[in-house]
Amino acid sequence: MKTILFILVSFIAFSAFVSGLVMISDPEGVILDMPISLLENTPFHNYMLPGILLTTMVGGVNLIAVFFNMRRHPVRYNWAIAGGFMISGWILLQLLLIHAANWFHFICLGMGVLIILIAYQLKGKWAA
Numbered sequence: 001m002k003t004i005l006f007i008l009v010s011f012i013a014f015s016a017f018v019s020g021l022v023m024i025s026d027p028e029g030v031i032l033d034m035p036i037s038l039l040e041n042t043p044f045h046n047y048m049l050p051g052i053l054l055t056t057m058v059g060g061v062n063l064i065a066v067f068f069n070m071r072r073h074p075v076r077y078n079w080a081i082a083g084g085f086m087i088s089g090w091i092l093l094q095l096l097l098i099h100a101a102n103w104f105h106f107i108c109l110g111m112g113v114l115i116i117l118i119a120y121q122l123k124g125k126w127a128a
Helices: 002-025 048-071 076-098 103-122
Strands: none
Touching: 002 048, 002 076, 002 103, 048 076, 076 103
């Protein structure tokens, strides 16, 4: 279970960082094939601020979780739970704002929920 948690948190951290950095470097969404029209009903005019938020909030929290998991620090599961909530919240908010979904949204949402459940289990909050 610890290995699965580490893999999931690492994947979310890596994909959030890469996606966020691409959004920052290409705020018009050309590289990721995301038209600006997706942002019509949102407070954003381009992908710069969402990229910054994705990189720092989702990627950053999950990267901290990766770091603490590598060090086997006592707070590693708390950070993993926080990272799971960050990616799950990011995906749910994104789905509400843009009114569009693809398969990767559901994969990431599922991974976020799985991270929360596994970390909660490893914290010893319930017995399997």
